[in-house]
Each structure stands twice: as structure tokens, then as C-alpha cells.
Amino acid sequence: MADSSAIEWTDATWNPVTGCTKITRGCDNCYAERFAERFRGVSGHPFESGFDLTIRPGRLKQPLSWRRPRMIFVNSMSDLFHKDVPREFVDSVFSTMEDAHWHVFQLLTKRSSRMQKYLQQRYTERPCPENIWCGVSVEDSQAKSRVEHLRHAPAGARFLSIEPLLGPVGTLNLEGIHWVIAGGESGPRARPMDPQWVREVRDECVRQDVAFFFKQWGGFRPKDGGRELDGREWNGFPHNKLSSHSESYEEAR
Structure with a gap:
């Protein structure tokens, strides 16, 4: 767990699972894989096994020791809904998030059908807690079929990470979606993002009254191109969801 994060839309990260496998072209230049593989074979290092999928039960209770409320990105170095993560372990992660109710947890996946099924089963007879954002x-x-899976999944808030944006998204139905993050790819093999692609996403958010956050243009380094889009930064958050979770959340941060 990292007590701070360079990711602009979160406060901290928590990785009870690390490692993953690629399933779409959005995974091609995965930053997490690039970082982890640097340490493959380094004895005693957390990434001694590189980016191989690794379950880390010793990290399950970490958020409970953090008393100050944070927004926590869950598995920034993996995907909780990977097919090789046991259901029982996913249950344990969710139990911790429910117990650590003073934090906001942000889960992000490309395996949207598994997430939808899991959430519908876990929260059949009770609502998903407000502090669990999916x-x-x-x-x-x-990749827009993932949006449909998300739309029908119970969650405290639903958000899209349109990053790396590798092509036009086209018409985007944001019904039931509370937040959209967009950005270009970064790293040594970064693929360029057409400004018109992100403008179309931004305009849909404005038209449908959904919070929009522009993370980066991308490039060799994440911050190379800055964060301005058409002369301003777009730093939207679903503040109604934050305030409904805890009236004092912003002050506590």
C-alpha cells in the first residue's frame, strides 16, 4: 500500500493482488508490467516474480490501519476480477472495503462481465456501500460493451477510465455513470491520442452532466504533454457521491 500516489485522481494505492495478463490492445504497453518486470529475479523484492499474478493475503487488512479517510485505488498493479483470482479472495477484499467504510475505494477492471456478475450476486439483498466505486x-x-456491464452492476459510484484513449469512442451513453476519466498513453512506446477523440468524450460528459477528469496528453513521460484541454484543466469528481459518503470527507483529506 502506498500512502500517496502520483495518479491524479486518487490519494493512495492498495494491492492485495499484483500481476496480470493482457486481454485487449489497451494492455499492450502496460505501465504496471513494465515497472514490475524490472525486478524479476531480484531476491526478496516484492516483484521478484515480475508481473506474474500473485495473491497477497498479508495485505488484506492494510486499509484498516489508515484512520484518515482516503480515496484508494484498488489493485493499481493488477485486476481484482482476473479469472485466476479466487472468488474467496475477492470476497475478502470486499469485506475489508466494507469494514473500512471511512475510505473511498476505486476498483477498475477490463473484465467487466465478471465484475458485473460478482456485484449482482454479492449485493442481491442489500445495496453496495457508497464507499465502493467501480x-x-x-x-x-x-470496448464499449464494458460500459453496459458496468451500468447494470450495483456500485456506490460507477466510473469510466478512458485511458489510454487509442481511438474514437463514438456515441457514449452515460446513463448511470457518475464519472469519466480520460487520457493519453505514456511510456517509451506511447501511441498518440488525437485531440478530437478526447474532445468528443469531454463534450458527451458536458452534455450529459457527468463529471469529467482529463488526466494527461501522455508521451514518453506521463506529464510530458501537461493536463490542459482547450486552455483549461478538467478536474471533475462526483462530489455528490463523496458528500453522500461522508460530509466531512473533503475536510478530512
Whole structure:
């Protein structure tokens, strides 16, 4: 768990699972894989096994020791809904998030059908807690089926991470979606993002009154192109969801 994060839309990260496998072209230049593989074979290092999927039960209770409320990105180095993560372990992660109710947890997946099924089963007879936010990655128009899965999943808030944006998304139905993050790819093999692609996403958010956060243009380094879009920064958050979770959340941060 990291007590701070360079990711602009969260406060901290928590990785009870690390490692993953690639399933879409949005995974091609995965930053997490690039970082983890640097340490493969380094004895005693947390990433001694590189980016191989690794369950880390010793980290399950970490958020409970953090008393100051935070927004916590869950599994920034993995995907909780990977098919090789046991259902029982996913249950344990959710139990911790429910117990640590003073934090806001942000889960993000490309395996949207598994997430939808899990959430519908876990919260059949009770609502999903307000502090558990669930999101899906959408890199282009071919990935929009994930939005439909998310729309029908119970969650405290639903969000889209349209990053890396690799092509036009096209018409975007944001009914039931509370937040959209967008940005370009970064790293040594970063693929360029057409400004018109992100403008179309931004305009849909404005038209449908959904909070919009522009993370980066991307490039060799994440901050190379800055964060301004058409002369301003877009720092939207679903503040109604934050305030409904805890009236004092912003002050506590």
C-alpha cells in the first residue's frame, strides 16, 4: 500500500493482488508490467516474480490501519476480477472495503462481465456501500460493451477510465455513470491520442452532466504533454457521491 500516489485522481494505492495478463490492445504497453518486470529475479523484492499474478493475503487488512479517510485505488498493479483470482479472495477484499467504510475505494477492471456478475450476486439483498466505486477501462469504441456491464452492476459510484484513449469512442451513453476519466498513453512506446477523440468524450460528459477528469496528453513521460484541454484543466469528481459518503470527507483529506 502506498500512502500517496502520483495518479491524479486518487490519494493512495492498495494491492492485495499484483500481476496480470493482457486481454485487449489497451494492455499492450502496460505501465504496471513494465515497472514490475524490472525486478524479476531480484531476491526478496516484492516483484521478484515480475508481473506474474500473485495473491497477497498479508495485505488484506492494510486499509484498516489508515484512520484518515482516503480515496484508494484498488489493485493499481493488477485486476481484482482476473479469472485466476479466487472468488474467496475477492470476497475478502470486499469485506475489508466494507469494514473500512471511512475510505473511498476505486476498483477498475477490463473484465467487466465478471465484475458485473460478482456485484449482482454479492449485493442481491442489500445495496453496495457508497464507499465502493467501480469502474471499467474503455480504450476505444470496441470496448464499449464494458460500459453496459458496468451500468447494470450495483456500485456506490460507477466510473469510466478512458485511458489510454487509442481511438474514437463514438456515441457514449452515460446513463448511470457518475464519472469519466480520460487520457493519453505514456511510456517509451506511447501511441498518440488525437485531440478530437478526447474532445468528443469531454463534450458527451458536458452534455450529459457527468463529471469529467482529463488526466494527461501522455508521451514518453506521463506529464510530458501537461493536463490542459482547450486552455483549461478538467478536474471533475462526483462530489455528490463523496458528500453522500461522508460530509466531512473533503475536510478530512
